[in-house]
Amino acid sequence: MTCRVVVLISGRGSNLRAIVEAGLPIEIAAVVSNRPQAAGLDYARARGIPAIALDHTSSPDRATFDTQLAGEIERFHPDLVVLAGYMRILSPAFIARFEGRLLNIHPSLLPMFPGLDTHTRALAEGVKVHGCTVHFVTDKLDHGPIIIQAAVPVRADDTPDTLAARVLAQEHRIYPLAIRWFAEGRLVNNHGRVNLKGDPTSQSVLANGG
Numbered sequence: 001m002t003c004r005v006v007v008l009i010s011g012r013g014s015n016l017r018a019i020v021e022a023g024l025p026i027e028i029a030a031v032v033s034n035r036p037q038a039a040g041l042d043y044a045r046a047r048g049i050p051a052i053a054l055d056h057t058s059s060p061d062r063a064t065f066d067t068q069l070a071g072e073i074e075r076f077h078p079d080l081v082v083l084a085g086y087m088r089i090l091s092p093a094f095i096a097r098f099e100g101r102l103l104n105i106h107p108s109l110l111p112m113f114p115g116l117d118t119h120t121r122a123l124a125e126g127v128k129v130h131g132c133t134v135h136f137v138t139d140k141l142d143h144g145p146i147i148i149q150a151a152v153p154v155r156a157d158d159t160p161d162t163l164a165a166r167v168l169a170q171e172h173r174i175y176p177l178a179i180r181w182f183a184e185g186r187l188v189n190n191h192g193r194v195n196l197k198g199d200p201t202s203q204s205v206l207a208n209g210g
C-alpha cells in the first residue's frame, strides 16, 4: 500500500520540491500552508497536488486553528504528516493526534540550536560544524527522536545566508531519505532512539558525500 503523505509548509517550499522530485514510493495526498501566499502552494498546484491555504490569522487562537488544520489533514487519510518549513508551533493536542507519524526538519544539529535563527546563533557560538536534523515531532519543541542528521563545515567567512544555503542543500538530501525509510517501514523507535531496520546504511551524512 502506498504511503500517503500530507506536507505542511509556510513558505517557499524548497524541501517540498526536493521530496516531490526524489521519486519516492509515496503519494503526496495534499500540501497545506498556514500562509496563503506561500510559494510552495503554487509549486504543488502546478504539479497537480491538492494545495490548501488555511490562514492562521483568521483563527482566534492556536487551539482553534490546529483543530481546523487537523481536520483538513485527516480528510486526506495520511499515513505520514511532514513539516517542511512549517513555521508555527503546534499545539499539544495536534501533536498527540499525529504522534509517531509526524516528521520535522530542523536546520541545526539537534539538540544544539533548537528554535529560530539557527545559522546566526551557530556563527555567534563559533561552532566549526553545523547541519540539519530530521526527527519525529514530540511535544518538546525540536527535541523528538532523531532519524537522520547531515553535517556541514562552517567556514571563517560564512554569513548566515551562505551557511543556510550549505545546510539547505543537505536538507534536500536527508528529508527524502527519511521519508523513504518511513514509507518502507524501516524506522524503529527504540525508547527515543531511532534505528534503521535491515541495512547498515549510516544515519549520518557529511556534506562532502560521506
Ligand code: GRF
Binding pocket: 009, 010, 011, 012, 013, 014, 015, 016, 084, 085, 086, 105, 106, 107, 168, 171
Ligand atoms: C528550512 O531551512 C527548514 O529547515 C526550516 O525552514 C526552512 C524552510 O525552507 N524549518 P523551504 O520552505 O523548505 O524552502
